[in-house]
Amino acid sequence: MSDTDFETIDWSFDEETGLGRITLDRPKAMNAINIQMQHDLIDAFDAFQALDDEADGIAVRAVIVDSAGDKAFCSGLDVGEMSDFSTYHQKKRVPDLFCEMCAAFEEYDAPVVAAVDGLCLGGGFEIVMSSDFRFAVEAASFGQPEVNFGVLPGGAAAQRLTTMVGASRAKEITMTGDQLSAAEAAESGILTDVVADTDELDERVDELVSKLASKPPLAVRSIKQAVNITRNVGYDAGIEYASHAWPALAQSDDYAKAIDAFGSDEQPEFEGK
Structure with missing residues (x-):
C-alpha cells in the first residue's frame, strides 16, 4: 500500500x-x-x-x-x-x-x-x-x-x-x-x-x-475517453477517436490474452500492455 x-x-x-x-x-x-x-x-x-x-x-x-x-x-x-x-x-x-x-x-x-x-x-x-x-x-x-x-x-x-x-x-x-x-x-x-x-x-x-x-485497463481508459470526447466535442469526433483507438488496442498484449482465452474458463490477468 x-x-x-x-x-x-x-x-x-x-x-x-x-x-x-x-x-x-x-x-x-x-x-x-x-x-x-x-x-x-x-x-x-x-x-x-x-x-x-x-x-x-x-x-x-x-x-x-x-x-x-x-x-x-x-x-x-x-x-x-x-x-x-x-x-x-x-x-x-x-x-x-x-x-x-x-x-x-x-x-x-x-x-x-x-x-x-x-x-x-x-x-x-x-x-x-x-x-x-x-x-x-x-x-x-x-x-x-x-x-x-x-x-x-x-x-x-x-x-x-x-x-x-x-x-x-x-x-x-x-x-x-x-x-x-x-x-x-x-x-x-x-x-x-x-x-x-x-x-x-x-x-x-x-x-x-x-x-x-478485472477488465483490460487500456480498453477501460479508451472507453472513458471516447465517451468524454463525444460529450465534450461531438458525435463525429467520438467516432473518429474510436476508429483509431480500436486497431491500436487490438495490437496490445491484453487483446492477445483475451483472444487466446476466448471460449475457455480461463480469466486472463490484464496488465495494460
Whole structure:
C-alpha cells in the first residue's frame, strides 16, 4: 500500500488491486473546499499519473473518492476563505482553479468513482458530477446553492447538469438552489445508484471497482475517453477517436490474452500492455 501526505485529503494506492483512494479530510469544516484542498486534489491525480508513468503497463485501475466524518461529503467551497477576496483578479482565480480541479477528476485516464455519505453541496456536488460513477446513501442530499450568493456555479455545474438531465432541469436545479434527495438525484440521471446505508455503499462501490479492475485497463481508459470526447466535442469526433483507438488496442498484449482465452474458463490477468 502506497501513500502520499497531503494537508486536506488522505491519498492511498493499493498496489495489489490497482485501486486508488482519495478521502476529503476536513470533517470539522464539513469538508469544505479551500484553496489548499483544490491544489491537493490536483496533485493527488498527478501522483496517480506518476504511478502510471512509472509502471510496466497500467498501475491504477480505478480511483475511489469519499469523505471523512459523518455529516457531509462536502459542503462546497470555503465561503469564509472567499470573503477575503476583494479584487476582480482575486475573484477570477476562484472559478479558474476550481475548473482545473474538476478537470483533474474528469480527465484522469482511469475511472473515478464517488461515494457520497451526507450533505453534498456546491463544489462538492461538482466533484461528484466530475466523477465517472456516483453512488450515494439514501440520506444524502445534493444541491447547487450558488444562486443564493448572487453567482453561478464556478466549476461548470450548469454545463455538466445540462448534459446529464437536460437544459430545463439543469436550470431548475441551479436557478432555485433547492436541494435534491438522493432518490431525486438518481431519478434525474445524476447518480449511478442509491443504497440504504454506509455499509452497503462500501459494498456497492467495492463491487464496481473490483469489476473495473478485472477488465483490460487500456480498453477501460479508451472507453472513458471516447465517451468524454463525444460529450465534450461531438458525435463525429467520438467516432473518429474510436476508429483509431480500436486497431491500436487490438495490437496490445491484453487483446492477445483475451483472444487466446476466448471460449475457455480461463480469466486472463490484464496488465495494460
